[in-house]
Amino acid sequence: MIRLLSLLCLLSMPAKAEEIVLGLSRDEVAITANFDGSDILIFGAIKRDAPAPTGDKLGVIITVAGPDGPVTVRRKARRLGIWVNTDSVNVAVAPSFYAVATNMPLADVLNAEVDSKARISIANAIRTYGQMDGKEVDFEDALIRIREDQRLYQTLPDAVLVEDETLFRTNISMPANLTEGDYRAEIYLTRGGEIVDVYVTDIPVKKVGLERWLYNLAHDNALLYGLMSLAIAIAAGWGASAVFSVFKR
Structure with missing residues (x-):
């Protein structure tokens, strides 16, 4: 909810010159007894009332996020010959699955300040309790690294194909170890690092x-x-x- 309110604030502007029209290859993902993952094709077009603007780069960012939930990240250390939990950090919000696909490196199409407000990148999509210090950052990095190894967190630069600055598409690969729930797909259109339009839709994932x-x-x-x-x-x-x-x- 907070993220949606932030997006509404960012998009409180006059009538849009460019608008997203979206399509999905499937309306839901079914988890069966032999489920081993799934691919979702996300495609769409950019509707304009005038010719495409010149100058600023066109950015297309597509995110797919699984259900949010708190996570406790613990560090293990060897004590008296056995491995035990030592330090821990509580992560307030961490998506169970998160993929970010872009048509160029994210830093080239999205301003860092806008990213911190809209929480689009993986690092900004995760929030700890209270003010972060060096310890919290280390634990968040560890959580991201672990889930990247499990293919639950994916950063996919240059994975969105844009044709004639009008048509776009990308393929998101979802692993077998998915959490059941509603997955939110968000498509951002940017110019000069600023968000000019956003499209949001849900993809149910259920057994x-x-x-x-x-x-x-x-x-x-x-x-x-x-x-x-x-x-x-x-x-x-x-x-x-x-x-x-x-x-x-």
Whole structure:
């Protein structure tokens, strides 16, 4: 909500000379039992009432953000021969997934001050509790590094293809380890580092089929889920034992 209010303040200007018209390759992402990731094609066009402005560079920034949530980042250290948690930092808001795709390096199409207000880059999308110092910055960097290794955070410069300063498209690859919820896609149009238009839409990511049934059963009827899991384990063990007995004969 705070981010949307910031965007509204940034865009409180006269009638737009350039406006985004957006399309998506899919309206939702379904997580099934064999889900191993998904690609989303985001494409659109820039509608104008006059010829494209000359001079300032045209920037197209596309972000896809998963559900936000607090995260506690801990540092481990070796004490008396064992690894234990030592320092920790509470991150107030961290998206579970975040991808930033641009048609040029982000610094070339977005002013740093605008980025700090709109919170577009990965570093600015994450917020800690209270005033940050060197310790908090180190822990935030560690969180970003870990989630980048898991492909949950992605910075994709030059990944947005722009044709004739009118048509644009990019492909966002989403890994298998997604958090269920509404993912927000935001498309920013910039000139001279300033945002001139923004388009926001949601992409539901949800479990379906057997995956949804098992998830609901585990959360709504834990006892039945536990008994069923136990029965399956017993049946699997008995079946394996029976097979080995046959081969021994």
